[in-house]
Amino acid sequence: MEDLRYPIGNFDLRNPVTPDEVKRALDDIEEAPAKVRQAVASLDPEQIETPYRPGGWTIRQVVHHIPDSHINSYTRFRFALTESNPPVKGYMEDRWAELVDARTASMDLSLNLLEALHKRWIILLRSLKGEDLKRTFQHSQYGPISLDRNICLYGWHGRHHTAHITSLRKRMGW
Numbered sequence: 001m002e003d004l005r006y007p008i009g010n011f012d013l014r015n016p017v018t019p020d021e022v023k024r025a026l027d028d029i030e031e032a033p034a035k036v037r038q039a040v041a042s043l044d045p046e047q048i049e050t051p052y053r054p055g056g057w058t059i060r061q062v063v064h065h066i067p068d069s070h071i072n073s074y075t076r077f078r079f080a081l082t083e084s085n086p087p088v089k090g091y092m093e094d095r096w097a098e099l100v101d102a103r104t105a106s107m108d109l110s111l112n113l114l115e116a117l118h119k120r121w122i123i124l125l126r127s128l129k130g131e132d133l134k135r136t137f138q139h140s141q142y143g144p145i146s147l148d149r150n151i152c153l154y155g156w157h158g159r160h161h162t163a164h165i166t167s168l169r170k171r172m173g174w
Contacts, residue, residue: 004053007163025155032158
């Protein structure tokens with residue numbers, strides 16, 4: 001039976017990553033905005049307010065969550081590239097998803113934000129080589145995370161949430 005929380009499987013932060021995985025993840029990050037936009041294309045207002053799973057976020061909340069998370073990650077990359085293993089704070093994404101903008105704002109705002117963010121982010125990410133990729137930040141919940149691993153996490157993250165939407169569409173016949 002499919003786990004509706006993890007339609008593409010869970011990401012394991014402990015596994016080492018390979019250069020090929022980083023390259024694929026960079027492609028995933030670059031493609032994510034278009035894939036999210038395509039996943040929500042032609043949905044009506046009732047469909048947008050449908051949770052992707054029982055007890056889960058609505059499609060609107062998922063779409064707003066993606067740039068929320070990716071902005072945090074983009075900032076963490078910048079800290080790690082300019083400081084030595086800087087501390088970074090986690091955030092309560094479940095509470096962010098309940099804020100009024102995540103529950104009511106047009107998805108176009110976050111889709112446009114995601115596109116602009118990823119255009120800039122991918123320039124930075126594709127410039128990283130060798131030792132840059134091994135730089136770390138100290139996450140308040142998960143400990144030290146290397147940039148190559150975080151690239152893979154965010155390649156997965158975009159695919160993960162896109163799959164929440166596309167798997168719901170498939171199950172509902174939309």
